[in-house]
Amino acid sequence: NAGVTQTPKFRVLKTGQSMTLLCAQDMNHEYMYWYRQDPGMGLRLIHYSVGEGTTAKGEVPDGYNVSRLKKQNFLLGLESAAPSQTSVYFCASSYGVRGDTQYFGPGTRLTVL
Amino acid sequence: AQSVTQLGSHVSVSEGALVLLRCNYSSSVPPYLFWYVQYPNQGLQLLLKYTSAATLVKGINGFEAEFKKSETSFHLTKPSAHMSDAAEYFCAVSDPGTGGFKTIFGAGTRLFVKA
Numbered sequence: 001n002a003g004v005t006q007t008p009k010f011r012v013l014k015t016g017q018s019m020t021l022l023c024a025q026d027m028n029h030e031y032m033y034w035y036r037q038d039p040g041m042g043l044r045l046i047h048y049s050v051g052e053g054t055t056a057k058g059e060v061p062d063g064y065n066v067s068r069l070k071k072q073n074f075l076l077g078l079e080s081a082a083p084s085q086t087s088v089y090f091c092a093s094s095y096g097v098r099g100d101t102q103y104f105g106p107g108t109r110l111t112v113l
Numbered sequence: 114a115q116s117v118t119q120l121g122s123h124v125s126v127s128e129g130a131l132v133l134l135r136c137n138y139s140s141s142v143p144p145y146l147f148w149y150v151q152y153p154n155q156g157l158q159l160l161l162k163y164t165s166a167a168t169l170v171k172g173i174n175g176f177e178a179e180f181k182k183s184e185t186s187f188h189l190t191k192p193s194a195h196m197s198d199a200a201e202y203f204c205a206v207s208d209p210g211t212g213g214f215k216t217i218f219g220a221g222t223r224l225f226v227k228a
Contacts, residue, residue, distance in 0.1 A: 004156070035218075040122065042203060042218035043157075058215065090156055099145040099164035099207065102216065104156030 004105035012111045013081045021076040021108050023091030031094045032074040036087040081112045115140045115208050119219035127227045132191040134222050136204030146187045147205040199226045
């Protein structure tokens with residue numbers, strides 16, 4: 001099992017450019033999450049999904065969109081990147097929700113110039 | 114509203130010394146509590162979790178944590194630090210009352226282990 005994988009690992013964008021981050025999991029998990037990690041702030045939830053075809057906003061959703069067309073994939077889009085979106089992005093998945101362990105991908109380091 | 118406070122953004126210990134990483138939480142109901150570890154350039158992985166069973170929880174790599182409701186704490190300990198324990202540690206809380214969808218992470222504590 002590969003677990004949770006993320007593509008790409010690194011990316012540099014110019015302000016206003018768009019991009020999509022791909023997350024894939026092979027554990028048949030229902031729940032998937034996108035977080036951003038900034039120094040001194042821990043992880044903050046951007047969006048999450050409770051199943052194929054469903055998405056919901058997390059703590060910091062502005063400037064991001066997501067889609068979950070297939071159960072194993074969860075895409076995070078930035079339509080018009082801003083320097084404030086420079087961060088490390090983590091995808092995670094879990095079997096259930098109540099007290100279940102979240103399994104994290106290795107992260108994508110994004111720099112917006 | 115839930116919140117998590119980790120006391121100390123950096124903790125330094127000598128190899129073989131006790132590791133104590135502090136976490137206090139705020140929640141209106143008994144929460145689920147987690148400790149995750151992040152090694153350099155990697156994602157987070159679970160160390161241990163409390164889900165309303167035994168208050169003393171044992172995790173991987175010799176770590177354990179005790180849920181103390183009266184103190185709203187969930188401190189992480191390890192009797193003897195090893196060089197390989199150097200990493201960043203995150204305490205997290207999930208409120209069953211909200212369906213558990215939102216896990217709130219603390220700001221993290223970076224552990225340094227000196228030889």
